[in-house]
Amino acid sequence: MKNNQSYEEFIKGVWRDNPVFAQVLGMCPMLAVTNSAVNAVAMGMATFFVLVGSSFLVSSFRNWIPKQVRISCFIIIIATFVTIADYTLLALVPKVHKELGAFIPLIVANCLILGRQEAFASRYPTRLAVMDAVGMATGFLLALFSLGAVREILGDGALFGVKLFGANFEPWVIMILPPGGFLTLGVILLFFNWFKFKKDEFLEDVAEAERSGH
Amino acid sequence: MKQRDPDLLLFHAPLLRQGMTTPKAMRDVLLALAPATLASMWFFGLSAVLILASCIGGAVAAEWLFADRQARGESLRDASCVLTGLLLGLTLPPGLPLWMAFLGGFIGIALGKVIWGGLGQNLFNPALLGRAFLLATFPIAMTTWVPAVTDGGFLQVYPGNLALPFMQVQIDAMSSATPLGLMKFEQEVTPLTNLMFGKTTGSLGETSGLLLLLGGVFLWLRRDLDWRIPVSILVTVVVFSAILGLFDADRFPSPLFSVFSGGLLLGAIYMATDPVTSPVTPKGAWIFGIGTGVLVMLIRVFGGLPEGVMYAILLMNAATPLIDRYTQPRVFGRGGDSQ
Numbered sequence: 261m262k263n264n265q266s267y268e269e270f271i272k273g274v275w276r277d278n279p280v281f282a283q284v285l286g287m288c289p290m291l292a293v294t295n296s297a298v299n300a301v302a303m304g305m306a307t308f309f310v311l312v313g314s315s316f317l318v319s320s321f322r323n324w325i326p327k328q329v330r331i332s333c334f335i336i337i338i339a340t341f342v343t344i345a346d347y348t349l350l351a352l353v354p355k356v357h358k359e360l361g362a363f364i365p366l367i368v369a370n371c372l373i374l375g376r377q378e379a380f381a382s383r384y385p386t387r388l389a390v391m392d393a394v395g396m397a398t399g400f401l402l403a404l405f406s407l408g409a410v411r412e413i414l415g416d417g418a419l420f421g422v423k424l425f426g427a428n429f430e431p432w433v434i435m436i437l438p439p440g441g442f443l444t445l446g447v448i449l450l451f452f453n454w455f456k457f458k459k460d461e462f463l464e465d466v467a468e469a470e471r472s473g474h
Numbered sequence: 475m476k477q478r479d480p481d482l483l484l485f486h487a488p489l490l491r492q493g494m495t496t497p498k499a500m501r502d503v504l505l506a507l508a509p510a511t512l513a514s515m516w517f518f519g520l521s522a523v524l525i526l527a528s529c530i531g532g533a534v535a536a537e538w539l540f541a542d543r544q545a546r547g548e549s550l551r552d553a554s555c556v557l558t559g560l561l562l563g564l565t566l567p568p569g570l571p572l573w574m575a576f577l578g579g580f581i582g583i584a585l586g587k588v589i590w591g592g593l594g595q596n597l598f599n600p601a602l603l604g605r606a607f608l609l610a611t612f613p614i615a616m617t618t619w620v621p622a623v624t625d626g627g628f629l630q631v632y633p634g635n636l637a638l639p640f641m642q643v644q645i646d647a648m649s650s651a652t653p654l655g656l657m658k659f660e661q662e663v664t665p666l667t668n669l670m671f672g673k674t675t676g677s678l679g680e681t682s683g684l685l686l687l688l689g690g691v692f693l694w695l696r697r698d699l700d701w702r703i704p705v706s707i708l709v710t711v712v713v714f715s716a717i718l719g720l721f722d723a724d725r726f727p728s729p730l731f732s733v734f735s736g737g738l739l740l741g742a743i744y745m746a747t748d749p750v751t752s753p754v755t756p757k758g759a760w761i762f763g764i765g766t767g768v769l770v771m772l773i774r775v776f777g778g779l780p781e782g783v784m785y786a787i788l789l790m791n792a793a794t795p796l797i798d799r800y801t802q803p804r805v806f807g808r809g810g811d812s813q
Contacts, residue, residue: 417640430571430642434610443585450589 266391273395279372280403280445281452286372290404291441293363297420300408302356304401306349306364310341311373311397312390315381319389322382334377335368342368372400403448410444411435494697496593497552499749502698504557506689507744510564513685514678518568521632522678528572530559532579533600540588554593555583561601561744564679565737565784566608569620571637574612578604598791599751602741602784609784619652619675652676653735654780657727669734676736683734690743699747702759703766707742708733710767718775726775738770741783751791758794758801766790 381389415435537555582604653664718726773782
């Protein structure tokens with residue numbers, strides 16, 4: 261029973277309430293740093309670390325944080341983890357750190373992270389809060405990766421820097437540029453919603469058939 | 475009205491029908507474009523046929539793919555996607571790979587029309603949207619112009635056309651500059667007769683000014699287009715370049731050169747007049763045309779690109795709902811404010 265609930269919190273973030281495709285949160289890093297798969301995954305990992313860490317801390321301290329100043333407390337906790345992520349990336353992968361630039365400090369302003377603290381971590385026990393954070397962060401990572409992969413494959417003919425189509429590939433320049441981010445995100449959202457629509461339709465049909473069967 | 479039916483006929487209003495329907499209007503435009511299309515085949519040979527066919531194929535494929543299954547025949551029958559494909563094809567350089575032309579047609583219909591809700595709902599001209607996408611995506615291939623076929627006859631195909639899907643164009647040494655490019659970057663003026671009869675480098679449909687005008691007159695006689703839009707665009711361009719000519723006749727293009735070069739006639743007559751994406755009020759049509767003309771000249775003379783018709787029309791398309799809103803005529807019998 262308890263395990264089911266953790267699983268439920270996890271899968272909700274990955275698919276049904278996916279932070280990008282269902283809630284349309286965190287658009288700023290989503291559009292800005294997904295011009296290659298490497299950047300997208302690095303950003304996803306950094307956000308993963310920050311979200312899980314701050315959800316854990318916020319949830320642990322939820323009974324001690326005064327309601328009136330909770331947002332500032334959340335921000336301080338988030339900023340701590342962002343600073344750790346910033347310096348870790350700088351030490352491990354300086355090239356990626358340089359490309360991501362200002363968007364690493366800006367993780368602190370990602371509405372997905374603050375949103376999860378306010379809506380979930382500050383109200384639920386630590387175990388559930390961490391599961392929720394892991395689910396949401398995985399969903400965000402998957403979304404970043406799918407956008408980055410599409411844009412790198414079309415815009416550069418490569419995935420993670422490995423050329424896929426040989427030297428004669430004609431790059432789709434727009435995909436590397438900002439409009440490509442909007443286009444790709446729009447098309448992916450379109451397919452996500454279409455899939456949801458079809459699923460709802462199917463479930464309704466099943467329910468209808470069951471009702472008439474009885 | 476026909477009186478063959480002996481039974482009593484019961485109609486609701488309107489009892490007088492105009493006879494002009496969407497498929498008919500589309501067919502008129504296709505007919506008006508026929509001379510310029512044939513001319514492009516004459517100048518560029520089999521390449522023109524292949525590119526136009528790829529664009530139309532892409533447009534029809536998108537329309538078919540995204541249409542509701544029950545409405546599929548209906549949305550294909552009005553030929554609007556064929557017109558979009560043809561117009562897009564006429565704006566493309568003759569040496570473009572065919573797969574890019576197909577992609578342009580597909581994107582034009584998919585992102586320019588279907589996604590907005592189909593015919594009549596779109597904000598931007600689908601053909602120009604497809605072209606803008608191609609220009610932003612493949613900037614080199616879209617600005618490589620090859621001269622018209624001189625020898626080798628009709629069956630000669632530019633090698634660039636046959637690039638495999640997703641593969642590069644092998645840039646050949648034959649590429650040359652358009653009259654506008656020559657004017658802008660090398661101050662070289664192309665003779666006016668060449669511009670009128672099509673002996674120039676350029677996209678498929680922009681090489682012959684006279685045939686485009688001919689189609690425009692046909693459409694005007696058939697009442698298929700709002701004459702205010704092309705007239706105001708062309709007059710604005712003429713006045714603008716005449717004023718520029720007063721300052722420095724050598725540096726700036728002459729009025730007639732401005733009108734007959736590039737895609738201005740094609741854009742002004744066939745694309746800016748798209749009834750979906752241009753204002754419905756007469757006053758709005760004037761504003762739309764003048765705005766387009768000013769933007770064309772601003773981009774051509776002061777901008778970084780040699781040609782600005784596409785962006786001028788797309789920008790004015792974006793302004794169309796606003797223009798329509800502020801040019802609503804006064805309701806009869808009401809006070810000064812119609813709102």
